[in-house]
Amino acid sequence: MRLHINVDHVATLRNARGTTYPDPVAAARMCLDAGAHGITAHLREDRRHIRDDDVERLRGTLRATFNLETASTDEMIAIACKVGPDVVTLVPERREERTTEGGLEVAKAGPSLRAHVERLRAADIKVSLFIAADLAQVEASRALGVEQIELHTGEYAHAAGDPAKARAELDRLAAAAKRGRELGLEIAAGHGLTTKNVPALVAIPEIVELNIGHAVIADAVFSGLTAAVRAMLAASERR
Ligand code: PXP
DSSP states (O other), X not given: OEEEEEOHHHHHHHHHHTOSOSOHHHHHHHHHHTTOSEEEEEOOTTOSSSOHHHHHHHHHHOSSEEEEEEESSHHHHHHHHHHOOSEEEEEOOOTTOSSOOSOXXXXXXXXXXXXXXXXXXXXXXXXXXEEOSOHHHHHHHHHHTOSEEEEEOHHHHHTTTOHHHHXXXXXXXXXXXXXXXXXXXXXXXXXXXXXTTHXXXXXXXXXXXXXXXXXXXXXXXHHOHHHHHHHXXXXXXXX
């Protein structure tokens, strides 16, 4: 299991005061030193947390996989092709949302999504699509020729305290992961994951990567970043 830590909310804290600290790039280094396998950052259209300069510094200094999350827009694809992360995860984005709220609509996407995927692949960048655990979305992702899908685990995370709903969401994630693997896709998962809800998720054998941000940065307030990353690594170990 690869654990990628999303450092967006280190930048959220920095931007709250307009200071230069805490630095998401320094945090990324600390996460890698603690054993994380890669770093994820989301450059949003409104630059509410990660900024262009952070993306360039992350690319320039990381010695591990750098996964850049962006919307499928001409502006973001141009930035991604210029910066050259190892992976680009295309996500849906709405200005008014607090965080990424749904999966990318791939099954009914217009021609621009295909054009963006092709531009990224021509630049030698691995492409991942952040989608709902829905078979039609999985199959449409395969048809676009991407290497990876990231299954949106938000509904599962929101089902905390409702075991029947959590079980139903896990079953839906497992079915999507199985179908994706049958089609030759690599399967990642993310959104709303915590040390408490991750162990049941990693029982799905097709999932090989997790992208986790908010809960790790929140835990780090109490335990420090190194301990928070190590706790998440331990929780995401497959038993
Ligand atoms: N994966 C994707 C594609 C996301 O958009 C996000 C949120 O930015 C995450 C993972 C991380 O979610 P969280 O911060 O809830 O762990």
